Amino acid sequence: xxxxxxxxxxxxxxxxxxxxxxxxxxxxxxxxxxxxxxxxxxxxxxxxxxxxxxxxxxxxxxxxxxxxxxxxxxxxxxxxxxxxxxxxxxxxxxxxxxxxxxxxxxxxxxxxxxxxxxxxxxxxxxxxxxxxxxxxxxxxxxxxxxxxxxxxxxxxxxxxxxxxxxxxxxxx
Numbered sequence: 283x284x285x286x287x288x289x290x291x292x293x294x295x296x297x298x299x300x301x302x303x304x305x306x307x308x309x310x311x312x313x314x315x316x317x318x319x320x321x322x323x324x325x326x327x328x329x330x331x332x333x334x335x336x337x338x339x340x341x342x343x344x345x346x347x348x349x350x351x352x353x354x355x356x357x358x359x360x361x362x363x364x365x366x367x368x369x370x371x372x373x374x375x376x377x378x379x380x381x382x383x384x385x386x387x388x389x390x391x392x393x394x395x396x397x398x399x400x401x402x403x404x405x406x407x408x409x410x411x412x413x414x415x416x417x418x419x420x421x422x423x424x425x426x427x428x429x430x431x432x433x434x435x436x437x438x439x440x441x442x443x444x445x446x447x448x449x450x451x452x453x454x
Contacts, residue, residue, distance in 0.1 A: 284429055285403025293380035300368075301384060307342040309453075310385040311365065314348065315393035324411045325391045327442050329354040332389075333361035335446040339453060345385060347378070347395050389449065392418065400428035407452070409445050412436040 301308065314326035329351075336344060346355050346367040355367045372378050379398060382388060388399035388406045392415050399406040408425075410418050410433050418425065418433060425431035432452070434445035 283403075285401060287379065287398070287401040289379040289383040289402065290376050293377060294383050297380040297384045302343065307387060308345060308385045309336075309342045310345045310347040310382060310388040310390075310395075310399070311336075312347040312388070312390035312393055312395040313354065314351075315391060324413065324440065325393070325409075327391055327409060327446075329357045330361045331442055331446060333358040333363035335450050336453075337362035339450065342453070345381070347382065347388065347390070387453075396431075397428075400425070400431050403430055406431045407449055408433050409442065409449070410435045412439050 311332055313329055313332050315322050317326075336342070344363060344365045346365050346369055348354060349369050349372065351369070352367065355365045358365050368381065372381065375394075375398070378395070379402060382395070382399050382404055383402050385404060388395065388404055389409070390396045390399065390406065391409050392411070396406060396408050406428065408418070408431055412435075414420065414435070417427060423433050423435075425433065434449045436442065437444045
């Protein structure tokens with residue numbers, strides 16, 4: 283199925299009602315997983331790289347999906363990317379689901395947000411490091427588990443430049 287989870291309807295309506303009106307694409311961003319995870323340095327993308335990649339794109343509003351990352355959001359804003367951070371309102375994973383379900387697109391690294399967005403059936407563009415979690419397999423741009431996921435893979439060890447460029451081209 284395209285989705286097998288849904289956000290609480292009341293929370294979803296409340297979240298959508300608080301979003302700015304207008305036709306801008308609403309894009310959620312998650313750039314790191316659990317910072318204590320042993321593989322996190324390989325899967326995480328520096329906030330400045332997200333800022334550099336997306337700051338020139340005027341057709342979107344960017345939302346942080348990264349809990350406890352106000353310093354990272356400030357770094358992105360200092361690098362030229364305005365990011366709306368409503369993560370302080372998130373008290374449960376169901377609240378996160380409501381935020382994710384309110385978005386048009388989620389751009390993320392391999393973390394729980396990727397699985398949540400995909401399980402909700404949201405378009406999910408996933409940045410995958412050179413030695414990915416087995417779920418993402420190798421040599422594919424799609425996911426056998428989630429039909430709404432598009433994979434952007436590193437071509438060189440710890441180098442996010444090519445997948446980010448590919449992603450931005452697709453965004454445009």
